[in-house]
Amino acid sequence: MQIRTATIDDLAAIAAVESECFPPAEAATAEEFKERLEHYANHFWLMFDNDKLIAFVDGFCTDIPNLTDEMYAKAEMHNEDGKWQMIFGVNTLPSYRNHGYAGELIQAAIADAKSHGRSGLVLTCKDKLIKYYSKFGFVNEGISESVHGNVTWYQMRLTL
Structure with a gap:
């Protein structure tokens, strides 16, 4: 497995993986990913099995804490x-779940944040994933203000 950051050439593969991983109300569209890649492609951590994109983590940087x-x-x-x-x-x-691939990408994002002197990382997740993200040091801060996809999300923070 190989990990690298994204380029605009990865757009179709990223959108395809997203559509397999999230229901339509929660999934980002190809157009949203295009804009994200134009602004922060270096904050997409992609994992490939040979030439096939199998997993990714993405997000941007901000001074806004939540x-x-x-x-x-x-x-x-x-x-x-x-x-x-x-x-x-x-x-x-x-078909690639339960092999630790997401964890490797989360660790890559954490290492990148540390190397850039960031205060930490923030994500939201469903209640069933709180324990999973806690393994990486994320702390549950309670129900998020996000109502993305009409789902209850919990905000998790890893302070570096």
């Missing part, structure tokens, strides 16, 4: 010098 729904829609809010690395998605194709 993840909001506005952030998903406005890629231009990215601040390369921001204190917080937001994580918008952790995606692994169903």
Whole structure:
């Protein structure tokens, strides 16, 4: 397995993986990913099995400490010098799950945030994943203000 950051050439593969991992109400569109890649492709961590994209983690940087729904829609809010690395998605194709690939990508995002002197990382997740993200040091801060996809999300923070 190989890990690298994204380029605009990865757009179709990223959108395809996202559509397999999230229901339509929660999945980002190809157009949203295009904007994200134009603003912060270096904050997409991609994992490949040979030439096949099997998993990715993405998100942008900001000085705003809490993840909001506005952030998903406005890629231009990215601040390369921001204190917080937001994580918008952790995606692994169903046939590749339970092998630790997502964890490797999360560790890559954490290492990148540390190397850039960020304060930490923030993500939201469903209640069934709180224990999973806790293994990486993320702390549950309670129900998020995000109502993305009409789902109850919990905000998790890893302070570096």
